[in-house]
Each structure stands twice: as C-alpha cells, then as structure tokens.
Amino acid sequence: MTIKRVEGGRTDHKVFIYALSTCGWCKRTKDFLKEKNVAYEYMDVDQATREEKREVGEFLKERNVPLGFPVTVIDDETVISGYKPEALAEALGL
Amino acid sequence: MTTLEMVRRRAELDAKANGYFLNPDSEFLENILEGLRVNEERFGYPACPCRIAVGSFELDRDIICPCDYRDPDVQDYGACYCCLYVDSATYEKGEIHPIPERRLPEKALKVFSSIEEEEKKSQLMAGVVEDARIGRILFYCRQCGYVVFREEPPYICPICRAKREMFSEIGPLLETGGT
Numbered sequence: 001m002t003i004k005r006v007e008g009g010r011t012d013h014k015v016f017i018y019a020l021s022t023c024g025w026c027k028r029t030k031d032f033l034k035e036k037n038v039a040y041e042y043m044d045v046d047q048a049t050r051e052e053k054r055e056v057g058e059f060l061k062e063r064n065v066p067l068g069f070p071v072t073v074i075d076d077e078t079v080i081s082g083y084k085p086e087a088l089a090e091a092l093g094l
Numbered sequence: 095m096t097t098l099e100m101v102r103r104r105a106e107l108d109a110k111a112n113g114y115f116l117n118p119d120s121e122f123l124e125n126i127l128e129g130l131r132v133n134e135e136r137f138g139y140p141a142c143p144c145r146i147a148v149g150s151f152e153l154d155r156d157i158i159c160p161c162d163y164r165d166p167d168v169q170d171y172g173a174c175y176c177c178l179y180v181d182s183a184t185y186e187k188g189e190i191h192p193i194p195e196r197r198l199p200e201k202a203l204k205v206f207s208s209i210e211e212e213e214k215k216s217q218l219m220a221g222v223v224e225d226a227r228i229g230r231i232l233f234y235c236r237q238c239g240y241v242v243f244r245e246e247p248p249y250i251c252p253i254c255r256a257k258r259e260m261f262s263e264i265g266p267l268l269e270t271g272g273t
C-alpha cells in the first residue's frame with residue numbers, strides 16, 4: 001500500500017493528498033499541513049502501483065478534477081486542486 | 095548515475111542560454127532539482143517533476159525538461175509549471191506562485207489507462223503521416239525553416255522564437271512524394 005500517514009494534533013477533518021514525490025508544490029502542501037499540525041494521509045501517485053494509479057485516475061475523472069498535483073480531499077467532500085494555502089485553511093477552519 | 099550537481103549545472107546553463115533565471119527560493123529550487131534527478135534515474139530522462147510521467151519516452155516527450163510548455167509559460171506567467179525557470183521580474187520579486195497547467199489533460203490521462211495500449215497506439219501513430227488529425231505531422235517555421243515532427247506545432251520556435259502562428263504543415267508534400 002502506498003498510502004502514508006502523517007500524525008498531527010488536529011484530527012477533526014479527514015485530509016487526503018494525492019501528490020507526487022518529486023513535485024515542489026506537493027511538498028509545499030504537505031509542509032503547510034505539517035506546520036499547522038494537521039494530521040493527514042497521502043499517496044505519492046508516481047510511486048503507486050498501476051492498479052492504484054488507475055483508481056486515482058478514475059477518482060479524479062469522476063470528480064471532474066483537473067489533472068494536476070497536488071489534489072487535496074477534505075472529508076471525502078471538498079476537493080482542492082493545486083497548492084492553495086488559503087483554501088486549505090478555510091476548509092480546515094484554521 | 096545522475097548527481098544533483100549535474101542537474102543543477104544543466105539547469106543553470108539552460109537558464110543562461112535562454113535569458114531565464116532559476117527559482118530564487120533555494121529550498122524550493124533544491125526540491126525541483128532533486129525531483130529531476132530522481133526522474134532521470136528512474137526513467138533515463140529528466141521527466142518534469144511536477145507532472146505524472148508514463149515512463150515511455152514517446153509519451154513523455156513533451157514533458158522532458160525543459161518541456162514544450164516552458165517558453166510560453168515563462169512568457170505568460172513569469173515561471174514554468176514547476177517554477178524551476180522564471181523570468182527576471184519573478185526572480186527579482188523573489189515570490190513564486192503556482193501557474194495553470196498548459197498541457198492537454200488527455201496527455202496526462204494516458205498514465206491512468208493501460209500503458210501497453212497507449213504505447214502501441216503511439217508507435218503506430220509515429221508511422222502515420224497522412225492522418226493529420228490523429229497522427230504526427232511535419233511542421234516548419236516560416237521564419238527560420240526549423241522543421242519538427244509532432245502532433246501539433248510548438249508554441250514558440252526553439253530556434254528563432256517565432257510564435258506558433260508562424261508554423262505551417264508540410265504533411266501533404268510528403269504524401270505525394272514532392273512535386
């Protein structure tokens with residue numbers, strides 16, 4: 001399984017990031033959450049298995065998310081595409 | 095083995111040759127360079143670290159760094175998609191922001207479909223000249239004569255910097271074998 005968990009004090013929202021291990025804006029997004037002490041899970045899609053990649057592709061298509069990274073999903077509901085600290089803060093009530 | 099220093103030097107030289115600068119945020123820059131290094135080790139070519147690569151040279155060709163989208167992106171937004179290359183204004187401001195993706199979503203989607211299938215399709219396409227709508231075509235720059243075999247003309251001529259509008263197809267000539 002390619003999903004990793006990062007612990008944090010804030011656990012009131014379920015946060016999941018589709019990221020790339022090599023991408024600068026994905027790192028910024030992870031760092032932002034870490035800095036705000038938000039617990040989150042992420043998948044580095046470039047390191048995922050083919051089956052996982054296919055699932056990610058389906059998810060993004062289903063939700064009509066533009067194909068770029070990172071994609072942050074909050075409470076399985078709010079989808080934030082790209083590095084957007086303001087949008088993250090708002091969705092997480094920071 | 096590709097080292098970080100090799101990747102850095104290459105980017106520095108490329109920036110200089112094109113009148114660009116590298117990202118002024120040294121930590122961010124370090125990340126992108128490391129991403130390029132990892133991808134070069136992984137695929138044998140430096141695929142864009144902020145995009146998802148298929149791992150097939152044919153399918154990733156447009157996102158091998160410096161990618162096809164760099165020049166128009168630096169021109170329009172002051173930075174490339176990864177913010178590796180920036181223009182002088184962005185460099186001096188020292189502030190970077192994400193920019194929109196110019197690459198067509200269909201291209202990235204290929205990663206998520208069957209890789210073998212896509213490769214077969216693209217190999218077939220490489221040999222097909224007559225169907226301009228799906229295959230690759232020869233384009234030439236009317237300003238300097240640069241010729242390129244692609245699905246679509248480049249945004250900017252890499253030789254003389256002419257805009258996309260300066261490119262014309264030379265597909266039909268090939269079909270009839272000249273005159």
Ligand code: SF4
Binds near residue numbers: 162
């Ligand atoms: S977006 Fe920038 S770093 Fe990424 S491939 Fe293009 S030029 Fe290279």
